[in-house]
Every structure is written in C-alpha cells, then in structure tokens.
Amino acid sequence: MSDNMAETKPSYEALAARLAKAESYLQAIRSGKVDIIVGADAALSVQLAETQQALEKRTEELAKTNVTLQNEVAEHKQAQEELAKYRDHLEELVEERTAELSRTVEEVERQRWAIMNVLQDLSRSNKKLALEIEERKQAEEQVQAALREKEVLLKEIHHRVKNNMQVISSLLSLQANQIEDEHMRGLFKESQNRIRSMALIHEKLYGNSDLAQIEFEDYLYTLASNIFRSYLKTGIQFIIEAEDIFLDIKIAIPCGLLINELISNALKYAFPEGRTGNIYITMCPTDDNDLVITVRDDGIGFPEGIDFRDTDSFGLQLVNMMAEQLSGTIELNSKEGTTFIITFPVKGEDHE
Secondary structure, eight states: OHHHHHHHHHHHHHHHHHHHHHHHHHHHHHHTOHHHHHHHOHHHHHHHHHHHHHHHHHHHHHHHHHHHHHHHHHHHHHHHHHHHHHHHHHHHHHHHHHHHHHHHHHHHHHHHHHHHHHHHHHHHHHHHHHHHHHHHHHHHHHHHHHHHHHHHHHHHHHHHHHHHHHHHHHHHHHHHHTOOOHHHHHHHHHHHHHHHHHHHHHHHHHTOSOSSEEEHHHHHHHHHHHHHHHHTOOSEEEEEEOTTOEEEHHHHHHHHHHHHHHHHHIIIIISOTTOOEEEEEEEEEOTTSEEEEEEEEOSSOOOTTOOTTSOSOHHHHHHHHHHHHTTOEEEEEOTTSEEEEEEEEOSSOOOO
C-alpha cells in the first residue's frame, strides 16, 4: 500500500505543477503576454494561437449576431409601435363606424316611425276615399236614375207634342175639305205641311236613343216624301246629301221649316204644266263651324223683279225669319233654275 502511495505521489506533484503552469499561462493570456507562453511551450503556443483565432472569429460572429439581434429588436420594437398605431387607428375606425351605425339606426328608426305614420295616414285616407267613392257611386246612381226618368219624360213630351201637332194637322185637313176655294185650301195644305215638318222632328226624337239631336238626312228623306205626297207631283226626283249631319231641336225645327218652304215653292212654281226635273237638297259643314244648306231645282227659275227678302209671300217671309233666327245669311242664284243657299253657325250661337 505504501508502495502505491509512493507511486501516486509524483503524479499529484506533476498535476500540481501542470496546474500552476496552466494558471500562469492563463494570467499571461489575460494580460496579453502571449509571447511568454510561446517561448515556454511551442506546441501550446500554436494551440493558443488557434484558440485565439477561433475566439476572435467567434467574437466577430457574436458581434454580428449581436448587431443582428439589435436590428431585429429595433425592427420588432418598430413593428410593435406600428402595430400599436394601427390598433389605435382601428379603434378610432371602430368608434367612428359604431357612431355612424348608431346614427343610421336612429335614422332608420325615425324613418320607420315616419313610414308607420304615413301608412296610418294612407289607411285613414283610403277609408275616407272608399267612403267618398261609395257616396259618389250612390250619387251617380241617383243621377242616372234621375236621368232615365227625365229621358222617359222627354220622350213622353215629344210623343205628346207630335200627337198634338198631328191633331192640329188633322183639324186643318178636315177644315180644308170643307173649303171650296182652291187658294184657301192650298193655304191650309201649306199650314199642314209646316206643322208636319215640326211634328216630324218630335217623332224622330221620340224614336231616337239620343234625345238631344237627330240624324238630319233621314229626317229630310221623310220630310221630302211627305211634301211630295201632299202635292201629288209626278216626274220630279229628290236628291238629298246630308251625311253625318246631327242637329239639336233648337236648330232642327227652324231648318225643317225653312227647307219645307223651299221644297214646297219648288214643287208649286218650278215645274209648271207637268214639267219634270230634280230638286237637290244638300247640307255640309264648313271649316269655320258653319253649316250650309242648299236647296236647288232645275226648273224655270225664280221670277225676275221679285225681291225674296221683301215680298208678300208668307212662305218666303217664313224662310227669311228662320234664317234670321239661325243667325244666318241667305243667298239666291237664279241661273239654271233656282238655288237658295243658307249659311249659319252651328256652334257658339244661342238660337232662340
């Protein structure tokens, strides 16, 4: 055992020596006296040089790493600042948007209440309108009923007037049959024709759906036929042109009397001694809202030296009276027969 201890003792001393040597080298390294170490131990100096280079290289790497870390820290800090600014900006936007949404909600709510008020007003208006429509409908029904009643009354009036005039015409006919004087009998016949011309208008209105006016062409055909039968003339033709002429009773009666007289005069005087010919009756409107009546025959013509405006003939006096009542004018053309032209307004005039 003592031998072993003797063997290990130098080892400890050697280790201690080496440790002391290493500490002296370390002190030299720390103090920068590397030459001492190199001089002492060439192999160690090489290792120390390599170690020093490695340390310097590592130090440079650490310095670069440190710079990189500082840059990254700075960038991270800048990113945090920008993130903080962006967060603040987002918070401002959120606050603004929240405020805007609040205002929008308030506006929508206000509009909703306004719409509800409008709907309520519309509902009340609709109820009121429905009531007014119902009242108007009832009023229109009453008006229609009154109108139908008046139409019935008007028809009855026209019917009674026509019947009364026929009675008068019949009385004149009976009276004429008791008269031996041909001239007086002719006067009665003319009066009958005048009454028939007026009765015929009431008859047409009574049978017409429109009580305000009559279709005058149909009236002229019937009037001319009645006058023709009363004079028992042969060989004379009537040509009538009055298409789409509609007249109310205020104009129709004086027109009927006027045309009755002119046709009667033509039948009495234009075709003596069995002479044949034609009688033309035309009615046409003008662009000035006038109506032109033309009664023309191709007979012997109107006698010269007679002023139709100033004559003892009752028929011509009646023609002038009716033209004046219509606020119209009358002209005479005696070339190639006799032509009477009567022009009068049909609108904007009050024909009494």
